[in-house]
Amino acid sequence: MDIVNPALSDYLLAHCTPADDVLRDLAAETRRALPDHLSMQITQDEGAFLTLLVRLTGARRAVEVGTFTGYSSICIARGLPADGRLLACDVSDEWTSVARRYWERAGVADRIDLRLAPAAETLRALPSGETVDFAFIDADKTGYPVYYEELVTRLRPGGLIVLDNMLRAGRVVDPAAQDPADIAIREMSDIIAADKRVESVLLPLRDGVTLVRKLA
Numbered sequence: 001m002d003i004v005n006p007a008l009s010d011y012l013l014a015h016c017t018p019a020d021d022v023l024r025d026l027a028a029e030t031r032r033a034l035p036d037h038l039s040m041q042i043t044q045d046e047g048a049f050l051t052l053l054v055r056l057t058g059a060r061r062a063v064e065v066g067t068f069t070g071y072s073s074i075c076i077a078r079g080l081p082a083d084g085r086l087l088a089c090d091v092s093d094e095w096t097s098v099a100r101r102y103w104e105r106a107g108v109a110d111r112i113d114l115r116l117a118p119a120a121e122t123l124r125a126l127p128s129g130e131t132v133d134f135a136f137i138d139a140d141k142t143g144y145p146v147y148y149e150e151l152v153t154r155l156r157p158g159g160l161i162v163l164d165n166m167l168r169a170g171r172v173v174d175p176a177a178q179d180p181a182d183i184a185i186r187e188m189s190d191i192i193a194a195d196k197r198v199e200s201v202l203l204p205l206r207d208g209v210t211l212v213r214k215l216a
Contacts, residue, residue: 001170054079059133066139070099077108141181167208
């Protein structure tokens with residue numbers, strides 16, 4: 001199922017903040033080097049959306065679960081103030097070695113702390129206080145419930161969690177779609193909808209983006 005009508009896609013991309021040379025080169029290198037994993041990279045408009053959200057929330061401390069080749073981390077880091085920090089969680093040295101090069105080119109490497117380890121371990125090791133302002137989850141789908149719970153307990157009141165791929169190309173409404181990732185995303189949406197600690201909205205942006213704001 002095409003969540004974004006292909007006939008409108010180019011129009012949408014042409015009417016948001018354009019990607020600069022760094023992001024365009026990163027997207028091109030990812031296409032060449034990792035053609036079988038292109039669905040893991042966010043699009044230009046979703047990247048612009050992340051930067052805007054970080055700036056609108058006034059975030060200083062951000063967390064990203066799932067870094068891949070670094071497109072989303074650049075967009076998040078660019079929204080942070082000069083003294084802001086992004087904790088980037090991933091398990092692939094190969095993919096994040098690309099990210100490191102482009103963080104340097106983008107001038108945001110000093111704002112990003114990369115942790116190569118299972119994200120659940122990294123998140124559980126964080127301080128237990130409500131110190132996170134912004135989080136982006138875009139990793140293995142079966143891990144979403146764990147990542148969400150570890151982050152929402154550490155999210156400050158008014159802080160924001162953004163979860164990607166929450167529509168799974170429409171498979172969330174297909175009873176025949178019983179892949180573990182599809183099941184996990186359905187469960188994740190049910191958990192968020194029932195969570196009295198937050199308010200949320202699921203948007204049909206690209207493959208579905210859920211915004212979760214923690215209540216006071």
